[in-house]
Amino acid sequence: MRIGVIGGGAxxxxxAQVAARGGQPVTLWAREPEVVAAINDARENTTFLKGAALSDSIHATGDLADLAYHDALLVVAPAQHVRAVLAAAPVGATPLVLCAKGIEAGTRLLVGEVAxxxxxxxxxxxxxxxxxxxEVAxxxxxxVTLACADPGLRDRLAARLASPAFRPYASDDVVGAEIGGAVKNVLAIACGVVEGAGLGQNxxxxxxxxxxxxxxxxxxxxxxxxxTLAGLSGLGDxxxxxxxxxxxxxSLGVGLGQGRSAAELMADRRTVAEGAHTAPVLREAAAAANVDMPVVAAVCDLLGGAAAAAVVERLLARPLRAE
Ligand SMILES: NC(=O)c1ccc[n+]([C@@H]2O[C@H](COP(=O)([O-])OP(=O)(O)OC[C@H]3O[C@@H](n4cnc5c(N)ncnc54)[C@H](O)[C@@H]3O)[C@@H](O)[C@H]2O)c1
Ligand SMILES: O=P(O)(O)OC[C@H](O)CO
Structure with a gap:
């Protein structure tokens, strides 16, 4: 199975390193010319994954056309960019393995629905x-959870990507695997706030x-x-x-809990904190589905500039209820 990877972030x-095990050729598309050059010349992605020595069998490219004629494409662009990148890539009927964690703003679609x-x-x-x-590199x-409705394709992908250190568990619940990854990013911001504000382990x-x-x-x-939600892609993550x-x-949450603003914390960063983009659209999607998500709403308030102390006080003052 010839693997291509869309997205040269961490x-x-x-x-790509997982797929290159044993010297198998892998094509990695990266948006940044300096990432392409560093991988091909120095075998390291010094921008997004500093310190990881990469296999000689990874060929980086800045040209999406080079992803044609592959047997599967791993889609690893940030969730908000998947639509644009896929629209420009030579996908056709090539199987897509979605690895981004988020919900598209505006449409409220999961990445699989966008694909x-x-x-x-x-x-x-x-x-x-x-x-x-x-750690993976x-x-x-x-x-990991590897979810796919087609068991034949799922088994081929699992066999191609598995190694003693990288163990895919099969599932047919594609939506469940996606929702765990998207929602946990928002909840991680909340836990960071607890840390940053010194609210304790309890x-x-x-x-x-x-x-x-x-x-x-x-x-x-x-x-x-x-x-699925209680498995690797949900509770585990x-x-x-x-x-x-x-x-x-x-880490973004830690900064918010220390009283810094989201704008300040997000300015100039090249790496993605998906939860900040997912939180507002998740709040909308929850309201549309009539699902109560008070922690997600609190994260939205914090990202919007509300003070951590006030948001925590509001959360704790909610009426008592059954677990
Ligand atoms: N880093 C991890 O440990 C990890 C693990 C599992 C899943 N993920 C998920 O993988 C996805 C990618 O994250 P990452 O950590 O590889 O990224 P990263 O933070 O390391 O790098 C940012 C990426 O965003 C890309 N980017 C920025 N602007 C873009 C644009 N306009 N169009 C297309 N791409 C653009 C950059 O090219 C780069 O690949 C995210 O959804 C993330 O949640 C990350
Ligand atoms: O650094 P984060 O918060 O994007 O988390 C990375 C991965 O999603 C962990 O599974």
Whole structure:
């Protein structure tokens, strides 16, 4: 299976390294000429994944046309850019493995729904789970959900990407795998706020559990299965991202909790904190589905400039209710 990767950020680069195992050729499209040059000349993505030595069998390109005639394309552009990049790529009926975590602003579509709109002939799969790119690139043990409605395609992709350190678990719940990854980014911002404001470990654990309840309510309303949300792509990723400053979303929340503004924290950054883009559209989607998501609403308020103390006070003052 000849693999192409769309997106030369940290995760696209780490996944190219996974796919290049054993010297298999991989084409990696990156938007930035300096990323293409650094990978081809120095075998390192010094912009987005500094310190990871990359396989000689990864060929980086700045030309999307070079992704033609591949057997599967891993789509690893940030969620808000997937539509534009896919529209310009030679997709046709090539299977797409969606690896971005988010919901498209304006349309409220999951990335898989965007892919189906742009490339209706392409079968889709979703790869998602607790996966810090730098750990995957370093060959540390990692497990992911690989969801696809077609079991034959899913098994071929799993066999192609699996290694002793990278273990895909099969699912047919594409929507569930996507919702976990999109929602956990927003909840990670909330957990970062708890850290930044010094609210303690009890509060963080409470947020993870109550955030997971929100993820589950929203997921079930959108047709996801509860066991998918409780798996690697949901709860697994939620726990990872809510626990570490390696997470860009968690780190953004830490800054907000310390009283800095979202605008200041997001200015000039080249890396993506997907939760900041997903939060407002998730709040809209939850309202449209009549799903209560108070933690997500609180994150929206914080991103909009509300003071952390006031937002926390409002959350805690909600009427008591059954768990
Ligand atoms: N980094 C991780 O550990 C990790 C792990 C799993 C999933 N993801 C997901 O992968 C996706 C990509 O994140 P990343 O961490 O690789 O990115 P990154 O933060 O390392 O890099 C930013 C990326 O955004 C791209 N970009 C910026 N503006 C763009 C535009 N106008 N059009 C197209 N692309 C543009 C850049 O080219 C670059 O590839 C996100 O949805 C993220 O949630 C990341
Ligand atoms: O750095 P984050 O917050 O985008 O998280 C990266 C991955 O999604 C973790 O699974």
């Amino acid at each position: 995760w696209g680069t780490a996944l 189906r709109a742009v490339a209706p002939s392409a079968p889709v799969a979703v790869l998602s789970g607790p996966t810090f790119a730098h 370093a060959g540390k043990p990692t497990a 509060a963080r654990a409470a947020l993870i559990a109550r955030g997971f309840a929100e993820m589950t309510r929203f997921g079930l309303a959108r047709g996801a299965r509860a066991e 939620l726990v990872l991202t809510c626990s570490s400053t390696s997470s860009r979303n968690f």
